[in-house]
Amino acid sequence: MKLLVVNGSPRKQGNIFRMLSAIDEEAKARGIETAFVSISDLHVAPCNGCMSCRSSLRCVLPEDGAQRLLRLIGECDALAVGVPCYWGNIPGQLKTAFDRIVYGMMGESPNGIPKPLHKGKKAIIVSACTTPFPFNILFRQSEGAVRAMKEILKWSGFKIVSVVQQGGTKAHAVSVRKLAACRKAARKL
């Protein structure tokens, strides 16, 4: 089995990184091969919305980090994505990357019904935000980022086996309890 770990935070040593590292370490300890990619290393140009990829299955823009991400997703059996909450959503950099590879994530029937292209693959989502618990959930802060990430992964066919959310990162870094939850999530792959 191969696990792709995607750090959706531009902070390479931040809370999301720590949560994903716990998953990565646990997966490796269980004999799972892992690859780690940070969104800030991908340098993806925004989608121009031409929709031609839906029929041609390729992007008209020059190849960049988006295609690298798609190749890595294509090669993996499972995905762990870390999404810091930005304005109750996923960071723009990460959304831009998934916009650019929509053609490799889901197909469409002639009348626009989505066809998932990664059926059978498992996924873990981790999120963090400064809003403390329970308001990170109630006010859809980390919860909002998770919802947005679920939207992408579910329509692409991924089965979300675990979600871990850390609130209150202004006051404290990711807790030992949440790191344990991340390791537990890796055991569900």
Ligand SMILES: Cc1cc2nc3c(=O)[nH]c(=O)nc-3n(C[C@H](O)[C@H](O)[C@H](O)COP(=O)(O)O)c2cc1C
């Ligand atoms: C541009 C930006 C927008 C943010 N928006 C929110 C927000 O809407 N709600 C929130 O609780 N935290 C928000 N945050 C705080 C981050 O979610 C928080 O610092 C998180 O721990 C970042 O994870 P990281 O340490 O892995 O980068 C925002 C941070 C940035 C940089």
